[in-house]
Amino acid sequence: MMIIDSRFENDSIFLADLSLSQLRLMNDGELDWFILIPKREDIIEWSDLGQEDQLLLNQEINMLVNLLKELPEVKKVNVANLGNIVSQFHVHIIGRKFGDRAWPGPIWGTKSSLPLSQERIQFWKNAKISK
Numbered sequence: 001m002m003i004i005d006s007r008f009e010n011d012s013i014f015l016a017d018l019s020l021s022q023l024r025l026m027n028d029g030e031l032d033w034f035i036l037i038p039k040r041e042d043i044i045e046w047s048d049l050g051q052e053d054q055l056l057l058n059q060e061i062n063m064l065v066n067l068l069k070e071l072p073e074v075k076k077v078n079v080a081n082l083g084n085i086v087s088q089f090h091v092h093i094i095g096r097k098f099g100d101r102a103w104p105g106p107i108w109g110t111k112s113s114l115p116l117s118q119e120r121i122q123f124w125k126n127a128k129i130s131k
Contacts, residue, residue: 020056029114032095043089068095
C-alpha cells in the first residue's frame with residue numbers, strides 16, 4: 001500500500017484510484033483543483049517514473065484537462081509539478097477562471113477563503129472519470 005504524505009490527506013479529498021495515480025481534489029472552494037499522485041514508492045521527479053508510467057500519467061492528466069475544459073467557467077487549465085514543499089511526486093491540474101483570486105498570475109502561494117462545498121465534492125465523485 002502506498003503511503004500518501006499527510007499534507008495531501010489534510011489539504012485534499014480522495015476522489016478515485018486511477019490506473020496509475022490516486023486522484024484527489026484540493027480543499028479549495030473557488031477553483032476545481034486536482035492532484036494526481038502516482039501510486040509508486042520513492043518517486044520525487046518525473047524522470048523517476050518509468051516510460052510506461054509516464055505515458056499513463058500523461059493520459060490521466062489529459063483526461064482531467066479535458067473534463068475541466070468542458071466547464072464553461074474554466075478559461076485556462078494549469079498543469080504543474082513543483083514539489084518544493086511536498087517532495088512526493090504529484091501533479092496539479094487546476095481549472096482557472098478569469099478574475100479568480102490570482103488571475104492572471106500564478107495561483108501558487110494563494111489560498112481560498114472558502115471551503116470546498118459538499119456539492120462540488122459530489123459533482124466530481126459523480127463525474128465520468130476514467131479509472
